[in-house]
Amino acid sequence: MIRLLGTGFACLVGLFLIAPVLVTVASSLTTTRYVTFPPQGFTLRWYAEVFRKEEFLSSFVLSVGVALAAAAVSAVVGLACGLAIHRYRFPGRAALEGVLASAFAVPTIVLGIGLLQWFAQMGLASSPFTLLLAHLVLTVPYTVRLVLAGLAGLDRSAEKAAAGLGAAPFLVFWHVTLPAVRGPLIGGAFFAFITSFDDLTVALFVVTTDLQTLPVRIFNYMQYDYDPTVTAIGTLMVLFAAVAVVVIERFVGVAKLFGADTEQNR
């Protein structure tokens, strides 16, 4: 009886967790001009509508470009920084660790308005480049965290054995160290991609009317229109995120990103 109650409760929580996505995907198929659930009829016209709206396409291109750059840069910077923290003692190491930890704690909105005022003070006009810079602050702490976790699991004696057998430092890095952090790096890069691609809070402060990322475009569009176009874009973005999640889960495990390990102590 209690078992049944537990299962029922878990199913309800599950439904609660997937409800917004479920409803978004379903109502993107409605034939009505307004968003409704359950959807009425079946049409793909809202998807066609998405591709007809040029401003959405240009925003999509901008978002993908910035997100790809953010993923690549965070992977490289994260690897270098992770190695530095794990392997070396250098002046300011503790401070760097402290800053990386506090980056998780500072509210994104405060960071956004700080960047707005700082960029203005520097005379830096908003461009895809400033967007990338802003997003790196959000993504690098995660890649560093994952790289550090990967390095912690690496047996240093393998590296020493390789070095002792005469392998050059670069070869040791390439054949022993890098494979150990490959999973975390790929997972971290994909997470950096979706973090940048989905970011609204920071982007809102950094963008202009001519330069809007996709989330900003949707946010502004939502204020005036309530047609199912947004649900169609939403469905496409969910698919996008789903691909990224599958990759992350394959290489590092999603729970690790948030500092938890579900299989711990089992």
Added chain:
Amino acid sequence: MAAIGRVSDGTLSRPRWRTGLLLALPAVVIFGLLFAAPLFTLVANSFRTQTGAFTLSNYERFLGDPFYRGVLWNTLKVAAMTTIGCLLVGYPFALYMRGRSPRVRNWLALLLLSPLLISMVIRAYGWLVVLGPNGPVAAVLKWVGITPPQLLYNDTAVLIGMIHVMLAYMVLPLMGSLDRIDPTLVPAARGLGAPGWTCFWRITLPLSAPGMLAGAMIVFSLTASSFVTPAILGGPKVKLMPYFVYTQATTTLDWPYAAAIGFILVVVTTGLLLGYARLLRRNNGDVVFQ
């Protein structure tokens, strides 16, 4: 852990700290220029007038105005309610998760984390549809014969949206705590004749307190400072601090005041959390519930 094994390496004789610094340099530059400097600018600007002179007026304005004090109070209230909501939903869910196989647990964790991996605009938009006048909740209420009340643009809508995102932050630390409980304790107590409820109250609940409290801290601070979900689900009617940071910065264009509101938000939330953490340490964390 990082310090071990380095000295005996001996493969490199040149000063190794230079290599370390070089590797860390990109991150140092990024966080120096794009994290430390903006936050410093923000704090500095909050003590300036629009023309740049030093002033405390931004803070006086906030603290002297009952409207803004109300906004701060409401922010803390919504954060506290979200925390309680996450605990009420999350605790039974964590207990359920604990009894499952590692495979199922992994799936459940993924399910919990899924809201965090979807674009927050889309997630909030989804709730607009779910709770909206043409949504499933309204449809069910109509079918039962109740005229659906306004479900959007109020504290309840924000609460639902926030619990949805924050649940993972409560359940995952809770799982960590529950897993550390010696699995023989409860059967031992049962064997000695303690009823199930007593076991829960005297063993499971107190021993899982650290996870609960860690989760509560994360949920509270993240909720108090979140902007997108409350802005979309609550609209201008639900008055929260991050919303005013945004409108002051982009609509009213009073940057020093926006900076001051942002800084007050950071100070109040971190201050509360530090006080809470100290309180816990004094009580040794786990005796709180006895």
